[in-house]
Amino acid sequence: MGNCRYQLIDFGMGRKLESLAGHLIDRPSPSAKGQVSNHPSKWTGAAGVYDSGDRAWDHRVPWPNPLLIDCGAFEMPVRPTPYGHIGLFPEQFDNWCWLATPAANFREGQSALNLFGYTGASTLALAKAGYAVAHVDAAKQNVQAARLVAAHNQLNDAPIRYLVDDAAKFAAREVRRQRKYQTILLDPPAYGHSPKGKSWRLDRDLWPLLTDCLQLFEEDSFRLLVTGHSPDVNEGDVLGFLKQTQFLKRFWGSSGLLIEAGRSQLKDQEDRVLDAGFFVRVHSP
Numbered sequence: 512m513g514n515c516r517y518q519l520i521d522f523g524m525g526r527k528l529e530s531l532a533g534h535l536i537d538r539p540s541p542s543a544k545g546q547v548s549n550h551p552s553k554w555t556g557a558a559g560v561y562d563s564g565d566r567a568w569d570h571r572v573p574w575p576n577p578l579l580i581d582c583g584a585f586e587m588p589v590r591p592t593p594y595g596h597i598g599l600f601p602e603q604f605d606n607w608c609w610l611a612t613p614a615a616n617f618r619e620g621q622s623a624l625n626l627f628g629y630t631g632a633s634t635l636a637l638a639k640a641g642y643a644v645a646h647v648d649a650a651k652q653n654v655q656a657a658r659l660v661a662a663h664n665q666l667n668d669a670p671i672r673y674l675v676d677d678a679a680k681f682a683a684r685e686v687r688r689q690r691k692y693q694t695i696l697l698d699p700p701a702y703g704h705s706p707k708g709k710s711w712r713l714d715r716d717l718w719p720l721l722t723d724c725l726q727l728f729e730e731d732s733f734r735l736l737v738t739g740h741s742p743d744v745n746e747g748d749v750l751g752f753l754k755q756t757q758f759l760k761r762f763w764g765s766s767g768l769l770i771e772a773g774r775s776q777l778k779d780q781e782d783r784v785l786d787a788g789f790f791v792r793v794h795s796p
């Protein structure tokens with residue numbers, strides 16, 4: 512990452528200390544539970560502390576406005592949300608680089624679908640690479656914020672469709688319309704709901720959604736990225752499911768199909784690793 516960097520400083524006791532271009536924040540981190548912090552003294556310097564009990568930030572120093580984080584091909588404004596989020600998932604950095612590197616046979620303007628798009632960072636990585644992107648999220652305010660982030664990165668005229676919709680419903684409709692995408696990514700939460708309140712549960716609903724997504728691919732050129740942050744589903748579950756699908760089983764094990772899977776990670780300054788969920792990347796032969 513560039514000079515206005517994101518840096519994990521320390522973690523432990525179920526919390527993480529992060530630097531956002533020098534603005535230090537202290538917030539909960541489930542995967543830091545049972546871990547011991549390396550630099551207890553550094554936590555006293557936190558400018559913002561999020562309390563998940565009160566769902567509130569204690570801003571000991573005003574949050575800089577704007578506060579911009581360099582993400583390589585684009586910049587993300589970060590802001591404190593009532594849920595302890597900041598408008599950026601830094602563990603997605605490697606995925607942004609992968610998304611921004613299209614396939615050899617890529618044609619400018621090919622379509623990409625970003626389901627559960629939230630901050631829009633992945634949409635920017637794709638748009639910068641020349642994709643026409645459908646950005647789908649159930650939360651209207653998230654979609655509006657993603658649109659503003661694109662404008663901040665001079666991508667207001669880029670071919671990006673911003674859609675407030677239920678991911679499963681949208682994908683099923685695209686199958687009926689026989690629409691095709693070259694790249695599809697999904698980063699679903701463990702629990703969520705559609706704009707109309709229909710519940711989303713990762714361990715129950717991911718599989719039919721993946722089945723629909725695979726029908727949106729052209730056989731000769733496709734890329735799939737699945738990420739998640741829930742203890743209920745991991746990369747092995749996703750690989751096991753994909754392996755037995757009609758669309759992928761004929762390619763599975765063939766030298767052409769590129770599969771990368773593992774844990775998304777954040778590293779502190781001593782390269783201590785904080786787990787940040789799973790990733791699965793599948794790339795056509």
Ligand SMILES: C[S@@+](CC[C@H](N)C(=O)[O-])C[C@H]1O[C@@H](n2cnc3c(N)ncnc32)[C@H](O)[C@@H]1O
Pocket residue numbers: 600603626627628629630631632633647648649650653676677678679698699700702703704705706710711
């Ligand atoms: C973990 S976040 C995705 C983060 C995203 N990958 C990013 O880098 O910004 C999950 C998102 O899913 C959205 N969501 C939850 N249920 C949904 C549903 N049924 N359909 C579409 N989006 C949904 C939430 O509004 C939230 O923005």
